[in-house]
Amino acid sequence: MAPTVPTERDLRLDLFRGLALWLIYLDHIPSNIVAWVTIRNYGFSDATEIFIFISGFTAAFVYGRAMRDYGFVVSGARVLKRAWQIYVAHIFLFAIYLAQIAYVARSFQNPLYAEEMGVLDFLQQPDVTIFQALLLKFKPVNMDVLPLYIVLMVFFAPVLWLLLRNATFALFLSAGLYAATWQFGWNLPAYPAGGWFFNPFAWQLLFVFGAWCALGGVERLKTLLRSRVTIAIAIAYLIFAFCITLTWHFPRFAPLVPKWLAEHIYPIDKTNLDVLRFAHFLALATITVYFVPRDWPLLKSDWLRPAILCGQHSLEIFCLGVFLAFAAHFAKVEISGGIPMQIAVSVLGILIMIAVAWLLSWYKTSAERKGAVRPKTPDADLAGGEA
Amino acid sequence: MKRLILALLIGLFSAAPAVGEDPVVPLPQADPCDVPAYLLVGDAKLEEVAKAFKERRELRILVLGTGSSALAGGGFRAYPASLEEALKRRFPDITVNVLAEAKARLKAADMVQNLEKLLLDRKPDLVVWQTGTVDAMRGVNADEFRHTLDEGIDAIHEAGADAVLMNMQYSPRTESMIQSGAYADTMRIVARDRDIPLFDRLEIMRYWNDNGNFDLNTGTRDSAMAQKVHDCIGRALASLIIEAADLDRIKANPTQ
Numbered sequence: 001m002a003p004t005v006p007t008e009r010d011l012r013l014d015l016f017r018g019l020a021l022w023l024i025y026l027d028h029i030p031s032n033i034v035a036w037v038t039i040r041n042y043g044f045s046d047a048t049e050i051f052i053f054i055s056g057f058t059a060a061f062v063y064g065r066a067m068r069d070y071g072f073v074v075s076g077a078r079v080l081k082r083a084w085q086i087y088v089a090h091i092f093l094f095a096i097y098l099a100q101i102a103y104v105a106r107s108f109q110n111p112l113y114a115e116e117m118g119v120l121d122f123l124q125q126p127d128v129t130i131f132q133a134l135l136l137k138f139k140p141v142n143m144d145v146l147p148l149y150i151v152l153m154v155f156f157a158p159v160l161w162l163l164l165r166n167a168t169f170a171l172f173l174s175a176g177l178y179a180a181t182w183q184f185g186w187n188l189p190a191y192p193a194g195g196w197f198f199n200p201f202a203w204q205l206l207f208v209f210g211a212w213c214a215l216g217g218v219e220r221l222k223t224l225l226r227s228r229v230t231i232a233i234a235i236a237y238l239i240f241a242f243c244i245t246l247t248w249h250f251p252r253f254a255p256l257v258p259k260w261l262a263e264h265i266y267p268i269d270k271t272n273l274d275v276l277r278f279a280h281f282l283a284l285a286t287i288t289v290y291f292v293p294r295d296w297p298l299l300k301s302d303w304l305r306p307a308i309l310c311g312q313h314s315l316e317i318f319c320l321g322v323f324l325a326f327a328a329h330f331a332k333v334e335i336s337g338g339i340p341m342q343i344a345v346s347v348l349g350i351l352i353m354i355a356v357a358w359l360l361s362w363y364k365t366s367a368e369r370k371g372a373v374r375p376k377t378p379d380a381d382l383a384g385g386e387a
Numbered sequence: 388m389k390r391l392i393l394a395l396l397i398g399l400f401s402a403a404p405a406v407g408e409d410p411v412v413p414l415p416q417a418d419p420c421d422v423p424a425y426l427l428v429g430d431a432k433l434e435e436v437a438k439a440f441k442e443r444r445e446l447r448i449l450v451l452g453t454g455s456s457a458l459a460g461g462g463f464r465a466y467p468a469s470l471e472e473a474l475k476r477r478f479p480d481i482t483v484n485v486l487a488e489a490k491a492r493l494k495a496a497d498m499v500q501n502l503e504k505l506l507l508d509r510k511p512d513l514v515v516w517q518t519g520t521v522d523a524m525r526g527v528n529a530d531e532f533r534h535t536l537d538e539g540i541d542a543i544h545e546a547g548a549d550a551v552l553m554n555m556q557y558s559p560r561t562e563s564m565i566q567s568g569a570y571a572d573t574m575r576i577v578a579r580d581r582d583i584p585l586f587d588r589l590e591i592m593r594y595w596n597d598n599g600n601f602d603l604n605t606g607t608r609d610s611a612m613a614q615k616v617h618d619c620i621g622r623a624l625a626s627l628i629i630e631a632a633d634l635d636r637i638k639a640n641p642t643q
Binding site for chain 1: 458521556562576579593603606616
């Protein structure tokens with residue numbers, strides 16, 4: 001049975017990707033009290049899982065249709081063009097990061113932090129650093145999601161080809177690669193040492209799973225997703241994860257976790273997308289799909305519009321978020337680091353993200369109205385969110 | 388869309404007054420070194436320290452650390468010296484010997500390589516192992532880091548010494564460049580699993596900063612503040628050791 005490519009746009013994807021972008025922004029501001037609201041504090045998985053899954057889903061949605069209509073070469077070229085856009089965005093962010101680092105190196109001195117300032121050592125040899133950054137091997141803090149996304153997109157065309165022929169087989173291969181990665185410890189090398197923070201060999205599973213869901217997987221899982229047993233298991237697992245996470249915040253509860261259990265679950269590995277994280281994301285997604293139907297009336301309301309807009313321009317808004325997190329840290333250091341400031345930069349940052357997303361969609365619609373862009377072309381940005 | 392603009396404006400107005408205000412009003416502090424008890428007191432015990440203290444032997448402490456366990460420039464005392472002083476002041480009739488072995492830029496794995504020889508040479512009753520900063524800066528693999536910590540603690544225990552782990556400094560300026568959180572968490576988990584005390588320097592210094600005891604954002608070439616912070620760290624570390632080895636009780640009832 002050839003998988004079908006759905007044609008109707010699902011606003012839930014945009015909504016939750018938009019929310020994920022806000023959460024990623026909040027988590028990226030160091031020592032931010034508002035980050036207490038983000039999901040990573042209440043379970044194993046965090047906004048990264050949501051972002052990667054939905055990105056896989058929309059990539060299959062957009063390029064799957066293109067591959068069916070225009071063939072492998074044309075759609076493959078489009079996928080690579082998208083990967084190139086993400087690469088350029090990553091290098092742009094790197095330039096901003098360098099500027100920030102160089103500023104700190106020049107303006108800040110304190111004998112107390114002689115050791116910590118060693119993190120700026122790479123400024124001594126910009127030739128090596130910049131070259132390694134171009135190779136995606138040098139990945140400063142908070143900038144590791146885009147390199148993962150780039151690698152996933154570069155290899156997406158053949159994956160999509162296989163998904164369209166035999167979706168389940170493709171998913172099996174993906175799971176096999178994930179298992180082999182855990183077995184043999186594969187990862188891409190990073191500079192100056194170690195591997196990638198988000199191991200692409202492991203995280204591809206979530207991306208491919210998202211794509212599989214988009215290409216008929218959700219239809220196949222429908223009975224499973226509607227079953228009360230599934231919902232009960234998902235809720236039980238979420239409660240379990242919540243209780244475990246609670247012991248991280250309140251160490252005095254930690255002894256309540258039996259030793260055998262702790263030995264089994266720790267460490268919960270983010271780099272290699274721990275199975276516990278993956279399962280936590282699945283449980284979250286199951287519950288969400290159950291309680292938020294596709295035709296949920298609120299999806300069309302003005303209240304959720306800001307998040308949906310952000311989700312529809314995810315690459316731009318993600319980059320903006322990383323930049324704003326730098327700016328927020330700067331404001332905290334230069335002006336004040338107190339709680340009012342933390343709340344102010346959190347709220348302001350999200351408002352700026354919404355404003356820019358609104359501006360971007362205004363650009364797009366006004367350009368389409370003038371006929372500058374042929375509306376018939378499958379559009380990576382608005383056909384259910386960009387890929 | 389009107390509502391969105393309205394929301395934007397409301398957000399701007401409600402956020403604006405907060406910018407530029409300094410919310411942390413430094414309270415007049417009797418002692419800038421004060422640390423709330425929950426940051427110092429744990430369940431883990433220091434048996435070897437207690438034993439040496441009971442037998443009234445010389446108490447030998449080895450501080451194994453990196454750049455943040457030392458202060459550059461002549462005449463400045465880093466926290467190992469103030470630890471020694473604090474213990475001596477509290478127990479004048481006990482000989483306390485604190486040796487600092489601090490070398491800049493060492494990862495935990497580099498320190499473990501040299502550890503056995505150090506333990507043989509120094510024969511400490513207690514090793515304070517300060518690590519994590521360089522590992523976080525270099526982005527050492529989390530699993531490897533955890534494994535290295537276990538290895539080091541094994542070596543310390545085999546040499547018949549107690550271990551205390553000390554994590555990184557709170558450094559607000561470099562917070563968005565060094566991802567300390569995951570490494571600090573690993574150290575907490577390892578300390579808990581191995582039942583050894585953790586000196587949570589990260590949270591203690593964060594508390595001092597947020598409470599107004601020290602403004603750790605200050606840029607200066609002068610070592611005066613660094614000196615004061617180290618002095619407080621040494622004293623807090625002494626409190627942790629006294630608490631975890633129950634030295635006050637032993638002193639009160641030496642025969643028990």
